Amino acid sequence: MKLLVTGGAGYVGSVCAAVLVEAGHDVTIIDNFTTGNREAVPAAARLVEGDVRDKAAEVLSEGGFEGVVHFAARSLVGESMEVPDEYWQHNLVTTLALLDAMRANDVKNLVFSSTAATYGEPEVVPITEDLPTKPTNTYGATKLSIDYAITSYANAYGLGATSLRYFNVAGAYGEIGENREIETHLIPLVLQVALGHRDKIFIFGDDYPTPDGTAVRDYIHIRDLADAHVLALETNTPGTHRIYNLGSGDGYSVKQVIEACRAVTGHPIPAELAPRRAGDPATLIASSAKIKEELGWNPTRTELTTIVTDAWNFTKNLGERAHSAKRVR
Numbered sequence: 001m002k003l004l005v006t007g008g009a010g011y012v013g014s015v016c017a018a019v020l021v022e023a024g025h026d027v028t029i030i031d032n033f034t035t036g037n038r039e040a041v042p043a044a045a046r047l048v049e050g051d052v053r054d055k056a057a058e059v060l061s062e063g064g065f066e067g068v069v070h071f072a073a074r075s076l077v078g079e080s081m082e083v084p085d086e087y088w089q090h091n092l093v094t095t096l097a098l099l100d101a102m103r104a105n106d107v108k109n110l111v112f113s114s115t116a117a118t119y120g121e122p123e124v125v126p127i128t129e130d131l132p133t134k135p136t137n138t139y140g141a142t143k144l145s146i147d148y149a150i151t152s153y154a155n156a157y158g159l160g161a162t163s164l165r166y167f168n169v170a171g172a173y174g175e176i177g178e179n180r181e182i183e184t185h186l187i188p189l190v191l192q193v194a195l196g197h198r199d200k201i202f203i204f205g206d207d208y209p210t211p212d213g214t215a216v217r218d219y220i221h222i223r224d225l226a227d228a229h230v231l232a233l234e235t236n237t238p239g240t241h242r243i244y245n246l247g248s249g250d251g252y253s254v255k256q257v258i259e260a261c262r263a264v265t266g267h268p269i270p271a272e273l274a275p276r277r278a279g280d281p282a283t284l285i286a287s288s289a290k291i292k293e294e295l296g297w298n299p300t301r302t303e304l305t306t307i308v309t310d311a312w313n314f315t316k317n318l319g320e321r322a323h324s325a326k327r328v329r
Contacts, residue, residue: 003026030055056101074086115167203254
């Protein structure tokens with residue numbers, strides 16, 4: 001298929017783009033490199049640099065496109081509460097422009113990278129797709145609004161679409177992994193301690209109603225996640241908008257993640273207890289039963305050690321490359 005991948009230089013988008021290229025698809029990427037990395041763009045993919053809002057119509061008007069995988073978005077929860085206007089513009093308004101460009105050029109196959117933050121703080125875990133959506137931050141609210149818009153376009157214009165909702169993506173795929181200027185995810189933060197970029201990792205609260213008192217989260221390997229996007233793209237039905245959760249079905253606590261990182265890296269990784277952060281639920285785990293039953297998605301990299309090992313290999317190699325570059329200069 002001839003495909004457009006928005007945000008294809010970001011962590012998740014670049015891995016998905018790489019997997020699509022490996023499967024033989026013709027991939028065009030739009031990315032403005034606000035957070036993406038040029039080195040993560042697959043060599044065989046065509047790159048169009050710029051904002052999706054400005055470039056989508058131009059690219060799709062070339063003709064022949066058979067599908068779009070939409071990752072481009074602002075995604076920092078805390079930041080979304082500080083500058084909500086930017087999140088509504090970059091996430092919702094940009095996606096509406098993309099949907100209109102797809103409609104104008106008769107492209108009716110869409111996979112949207114949504115988020116389990118649309119559920120807010122659920123009272124029941126694991127989270128299933130039929131639970132109420134009550135986002136507690138602007139980021140989750142923008143993604144939920146996009147889901148509503150996609151449903152409307154599917155019903156009115158025959159768009160075939162799938163929204164995939166997930167929490168914590170981790171791990172790496174070859175030379176592509178998490179490499180952000182502002183890092184907020186636990187596993188790469190812990191690995192930065194092992195690499196010597198941080199002195200310690202903070203544990204925010206150890207009095208949660210969980211087995212070891214620390215917050216429990218769902219982690220999904222980046223390659224398993226990419227496989228789900230490809231599967232959704234290949235099975236979309238015109239006029240139908242499907243919503244699936246993606247997760248391991250199990251959760252790991254903050255202490256378990258730190259211990260796994262210690263075991264994989266051989267580094268002591270000092271940890272310091274800090275007060276709870278406001279709004280942090282005790283447990284967040286997504287159920288993937290629906291997508292497994294309906295699409296046959298079968299994640300194979302669910303072990304925490306596998307996820308951490310792949311992430312560590314990428315992080316370690318990234319540090320070595322940066323050190324080599326300094327020596328060359």
